[in-house]
Amino acid sequence: LAVSLTAQAADRRGDFEIKPADRTLGNRNAKVVLIEYGSFTCSHCAAFNEEVVPSLKKNYIDSGKLLYVFRLFPRGPEDAMAEKLARCAPAPRYFAIVDRLFSDQAKWAPGYGVKDGRAELVKIGQQMGLQPAAINRCIDSTADDARINAVAEEADKRYALTGTPHLVINGKAQESGGIPYPALAKLLDQAAAGR
Helix, strand or coil: CCEECCCCCCEEECCEEECCCCEEEECCCCCEEEEEEECCCCHHHHHHHHHCHHHHHHHHHCCCCEEEEEEECCCCHHHHHHHHHHCCCCHHHHHHHHHHHHHCHHHHCCCCCCCCHHHHHHHHHHHCCCCHHHHHHHHHCCCCHHHHHHHHHHHHHHHCCCCCCEEEECCEEEEECCCCHHHHHHHHHHHHCCC
16 A cells, blocks of 8 residues: 655646645556545545445555545534544554544544544544544644635535535546445546546
8 A cells, every 4th residue: 555645746637736735545656546525524435435445445546556635525623623633643644544534433423423523533543543632732723724625615616516425537526425436447447548
């Protein structure tokens, strides 16, 4: 599993770009770029992360055929807290925390009868090796708020998101709501072939 660290400059690809703050997996020189706009509180995003992303990793990311970019599209304040938690760790650990946030969604996200989602996020962070004081500092910091809001605004303006997960393949928006792996694989293969 290849984890790309934050680049120094934006990587322009046709009419879209990989931004320096993006968290990515895979080959930065891959012909195909898949951007997922997701929400940590979205059950469809959690299902996509559990059911589709492992096959993407195995068949496209690990083989160097795909650069995968995850961008937060927040649906509420809990999403921003979760993103700040994930970014509290060094960049190479971001996706491990993302996986945990999705797999443990019912423990911390609203809509599951959770009384104190923030406390549960701190527990998740501790389980991932972070210190509670550091986690709380990250969650309380406003330093990343402008980036989170700018990503959401650009996604809404550029791709007219109607739901999450929302996938963009080489700059072309797909339907919101996720795509089953076989259909997504076909789209990725078409993009690799230049279609």
